[in-house]
Amino acid sequence: MISSSATDKTTWRMILLSIWVSFAVFIASFDQSYAGVVLIMPSFRSAFGHCPSPDECTLSTLQQSMISITLLFQGLGSATTGLLGYWVGRKTTIQFACVLCSIGAAGMLGTSGSFLHYMVCKCISGVGIGQLLASSMVYGSECVVASKRGLLLGVFNIGLALGTVLAAAVCAGSATLKPDDDWQWKTPIACQIPLAVILGLGTMMFPESPRWLLLRKERERARDSFAAFKSLDPQSLEVTAQLDDVQRHLDLEASLSATTSWVEIYRGLDLRRTAISAMTLVGLSITGVQFISQYAALFLSGVGIDNPYLINAIVGLCIFAGALIGPHALEYGGRRFSLLLGYTLMAACMLILASVSTGLGPSDPTAKNVVVVFLCLWAFAFGGFVGSGAWLSSAEMHSVRLRTYGQANTTSLYEIGSFGAAFWTPYMLNPEYGNMGANVGYFYFGVTIAVLALTYLFVPETARLTLEQIDDLFIRGERAWKTSLKQNAAIAAAPGLDPGMVERQQ
Numbered sequence: 001m002i003s004s005s006a007t008d009k010t011t012w013r014m015i016l017l018s019i020w021v022s023f024a025v026f027i028a029s030f031d032q033s034y035a036g037v038v039l040i041m042p043s044f045r046s047a048f049g050h051c052p053s054p055d056e057c058t059l060s061t062l063q064q065s066m067i068s069i070t071l072l073f074q075g076l077g078s079a080t081t082g083l084l085g086y087w088v089g090r091k092t093t094i095q096f097a098c099v100l101c102s103i104g105a106a107g108m109l110g111t112s113g114s115f116l117h118y119m120v121c122k123c124i125s126g127v128g129i130g131q132l133l134a135s136s137m138v139y140g141s142e143c144v145v146a147s148k149r150g151l152l153l154g155v156f157n158i159g160l161a162l163g164t165v166l167a168a169a170v171c172a173g174s175a176t177l178k179p180d181d182d183w184q185w186k187t188p189i190a191c192q193i194p195l196a197v198i199l200g201l202g203t204m205m206f207p208e209s210p211r212w213l214l215l216r217k218e219r220e221r222a223r224d225s226f227a228a229f230k231s232l233d234p235q236s237l238e239v240t241a242q243l244d245d246v247q248r249h250l251d252l253e254a255s256l257s258a259t260t261s262w263v264e265i266y267r268g269l270d271l272r273r274t275a276i277s278a279m280t281l282v283g284l285s286i287t288g289v290q291f292i293s294q295y296a297a298l299f300l301s302g303v304g305i306d307n308p309y310l311i312n313a314i315v316g317l318c319i320f321a322g323a324l325i326g327p328h329a330l331e332y333g334g335r336r337f338s339l340l341l342g343y344t345l346m347a348a349c350m351l352i353l354a355s356v357s358t359g360l361g362p363s364d365p366t367a368k369n370v371v372v373v374f375l376c377l378w379a380f381a382f383g384g385f386v387g388s389g390a391w392l393s394s395a396e397m398h399s400v401r402l403r404t405y406g407q408a409n410t411t412s413l414y415e416i417g418s419f420g421a422a423f424w425t426p427y428m429l430n431p432e433y434g435n436m437g438a439n440v441g442y443f444y445f446g447v448t449i450a451v452l453a454l455t456y457l458f459v460p461e462t463a464r465l466t467l468e469q470i471d472d473l474f475i476r477g478e479r480a481w482k483t484s485l486k487q488n489a490a491i492a493a494a495p496g497l498d499p500g501m502v503e504r505q506q
């Protein structure tokens with residue numbers, strides 16, 4: 001019998017892959033974060049807005065909301081990842097996405113004066129961003145051992161946080177340029193090109209996903225890939241045992257359906273898995289992340305906060321600070337613990353932020369300080385518990401055979417939810433429409449509480465389980481609130497043990 005320690009050894013290649021996966025989402029986060037900040041830059045408003053006088057240029061609320069249309073194209077990119085990922089593999093999909101991101105960024109640099117041209121190029125880049133989000137987590141989750149998947153892929157969240165921080169820092173720096181200098185808004189866009197090139201070329205360091213190779217019936221290449229990630233001899237008993245285990249689950253799934261088609265994610269047992277994965281990421285998209293990442297600077301400027309660029313950068317740093325504890329929370333607390341605790345803290349922050357502003361008045365200095373403090377606390381809770389927890393949990397929900405299609409579907413729905421949140425936010429904040437100011441906290445409090453309840457009821461604990469053991473969990477039909485990290489650890493320690501017996505012993 002092969003020991004679990006032999007098959008679950010974490011190697012330097014797995015660690016490096018986790019870092020590289022986080023670099024993919026770093027680029028995506030960077031793109032989403034700068035898009036809202038440039039809206040308040042004088043040079044951007046001069047280039048694309050209405051200017052009744054040279055020193056007074058404004059963007060319409062519709063223009064501010066149209067930035068969110070790129071999220072629909074990110075959804076399109078995510079949807080195409082299902083086909084690309086199935087036919088050409090995880091690595092090639094990431095590299096193709098990098099090409100689109102570079103083309104879109106280069107096009108935006110030459111669009112001064114034409115908002116339509118800017119949006120077209122932004123949408124091209126958006127397709128690439130969507131592909132990066134959908135493919136990178138799938139690639140990482142299929143190549144990292146189960147015992148450390150939460151810890152290593154928690155680095156994914158650090159990548160998300162770093163993208164937000166760097167975008168805020170770059171925008172704060174470029175904002176110091178002269179108001180009539182187009183490089184004030186072009187600088188963050190130009191940064192995307194070298195980042196995408198580095199990611200695309202660096203992906204060549206790693207083998208293709210061994211599970212994808214088995215799905216394509218390339219057993220010997222899958223053997224070499226498993227061996228490379230595990231730093232073992234390709235002919236070793238450990239690698240052969242891993243191959244046989246994955247193949248057994250693929251054969252089992254294949255026996256339940258004659259073909260592997262994207263429509264299967266909406267049928268039978270896979271429909272439940274698809275719905276839970278989608279709910280996890282859609283919940284993430286509508287509980288405030290678009291408000292904070294894209295429109296925090298606009299919101300802070302509207303409620304009278306001095307130097308919104310600086311405060312926006314501080315909020316980004318708080319997300320990053322939280323992200324540093326995220327991998328440990330995911331691995332040692334579990335996915336459900338991270339999500340439930342994170343949403344509880346986020347809801348409390350939004351409620352306090354809005355309540356104090358209502359009680360003292362939005363112009364009160366204390367109320368302004370409370371807004372800043374609880375935005376920062378919200379950012380820390382999001383970065384530490386929800387950001388990576390939602391992305392990792394959603395990727396783990398799908399079956400091995402349908403993971404590419406399932407996660408592409410889930411990410412596209414996330415982008416649609418993000419579009420809605422990003423589109424309605426300027427109208428909620430604009431004085432001519434919603435004029436909600438800090439009262440927007442009441443709205444996000446209610447939404448977060450609803451997502452918290454759905455997470456408790458439907459998202460199972462998947463930490464410590466292999467992807468194949470997660471398949472077994474869904475086949476058994478266990479209720480989400482009855483799953484636990486303790487039970488999963490017992491199953492992982494004794495793979496042949498009956499899960500029902502584990503539950504009875506507890």
